[in-house]
Amino acid sequence: MEGIRLIPSSKWSLHKFFDRHPVIRGYLPATALYQPALLDSFLQKYDTVYIKPSSTHMGKGIMKVWKTDSGYAWVKERGQTVTASTLGELKPIVNQSVGNSKHIIQKGIPLAEVNGRPFDIRVMMLRNGAGKWQYAGMLAKVAGPDSVITNVARGGGYVTTVPKALRQSQAVKSEQVNTVTRELIRLSHHVCSHFNKYKHSSQIGIDWAVDKKGGLSIIEVNFDFPSHGLFAKLPDKTYYRLIKRLRSQYLARRARLKKRKPASR
Structure with a gap:
């Protein structure tokens, strides 16, 4: 990207980068x-x-x-x-x-709340065995008592399913929950597709804010080592198993491609 000095893991650099995307721009606070x-x-x-x-x-x-x-x-x-x-x-x-x-x-975004505690949504995207971005799961991270952050490890919060959090928060009507989750997946594909121009990554965890009126905003794009363990905390391990399977498939593909690459002379 000419004219932009890209700094890995810099929130400011990433904000400027995503602000150039016509769709994503509208979801940046x-x-x-x-x-x-x-x-x-x-x-x-x-x-x-x-x-x-x-x-x-x-x-x-x-x-x-x-x-x-x-x-x-x-x-x-x-x-x-x-x-x-x-x-x-x-x-x-x-x-x-x-x-x-x-x-x-x-x-500051007035986050929707579960029992008086704000939450955000982590959408997990991974490259699959074909090297393509694939949606792997989502969950809600509920802040701990008196915490201003939703990070579970640092903030003392917990995880729950997105439909449960959305319904309990009443930020959206029950009949709109599936529409919101589909929109999160669609927008997350936009994020990953655009991110290809910034830096190569094989797994991205996107933190989405849902405000008290049901509006969506991007909080952070985690592209270094987004936590798989968060999904292991859900009672249903379906997302966690899918994440691990996609990760294994991608790493196996990378190993195959590396084998085929001719040695430099």
């Missing part, structure tokens, strides 16, 4: 490379914002800043909530936590 002055402008537009390290994953270091009836509040992952009457009082705490590392600032 407003995002910018963090600068202290942007905290004011983002909170003028949105009630909640997230500040995320650009080069870390698994929910590590994510901060939430939001408006309250008496001012503003800030929390990092599952830490203690800090409140302030003005944003000026809160800024030094935010900026100290940001430090010198690159972060992004992002519009």
